Amino acid sequence: MDNTCPYIASLTREPFLFYEMRTTAKLLSSGLSEEDIVAQITSGNLFQYPTEKSVARMAKACLKRLAAMDDMDLVRAIAQQPTDVAKQICLYAMMKQSRLMWEFMLTVIGEKYRLKDSSFGRIDLNTYFMRLQEQDDAVAAWSEGTITKLKQVFAKVLVENEYLDDVHADHLNPVYLHPILENAIRSHGDLMVLPAFNCFS
Structure with missing residues (x-):
């Protein structure tokens, strides 16, 4: 991940999108x-959305997210692997x-696993965004509504991937990094991302 990349709030409109990503x-x-x-996707309304305009936009968003992995084997895995494996790869694509x-x-998440600290709550999300707002002018300019929506998206992503039992959970579950994704992460040289999946070997 390039540190010169701007922070973008598009996740408010493009959350986890597992069903859309798989399609x-x-x-x-x-x-x-x-x-x-x-x-x-648009002509067949494959995402089953109410309006066509949002379908095309979401299809392009999914393509962009799949392209970010730069790995056709992982794209195939999202299409074919069991749900839990495919979801984990979708999380990696989102990252x-x-x-x-x-x-x-x-x-936040990788650091908690590293410190063997399973506590998690709203405070962790609040602290993360407050720190970003202090460091980055673009994030500081986001509305309170945008920040609130992003926190909801993040919490739901953690639930979808079984890091949390539900959005009100107060602890992180130990997660297991599926070998398909682990091998891809290692071959891409993305080793620094492993702690986010509770992987330290």
Whole structure:
């Protein structure tokens, strides 16, 4: 993750999107072009959204997130692997695309696993965003509503990936890094991201 990347609040509109990512990954692994994928998702309303406009935008967002991994094997894994494996790879894709998510998973979640500190609560999310607001003018300019929505997205992502039992949970569960993703992370040289998945070997 490039530290010169700006922090972007697009996760408020583009949360975890597991179902959409899996649908897009299936089409991408079948060899379709990005234009054809967007067209097919939109014309067939494959995401089952109420309006067509949001479908095309979301399809492009999914393609961008899949591209951020730069790994066709992982795209295929999202399409074909069991849900828990595919979700974990979707989390990695989300981290690769969003500096906001990347740094949260490393500096907050990875750090807790490293320190064997399983406590987790709203305070951890609040502290992360307060620190960012102090360090970064762009984040400081975000509205309170945007920050609140981002905290909700982050909490839901942690629940989807079983880091938390529910959004009100007060502790982190030990998570297991699936070998498919671990091998890809190692081959990409992304070793610093391993603690975010509770992996220290």
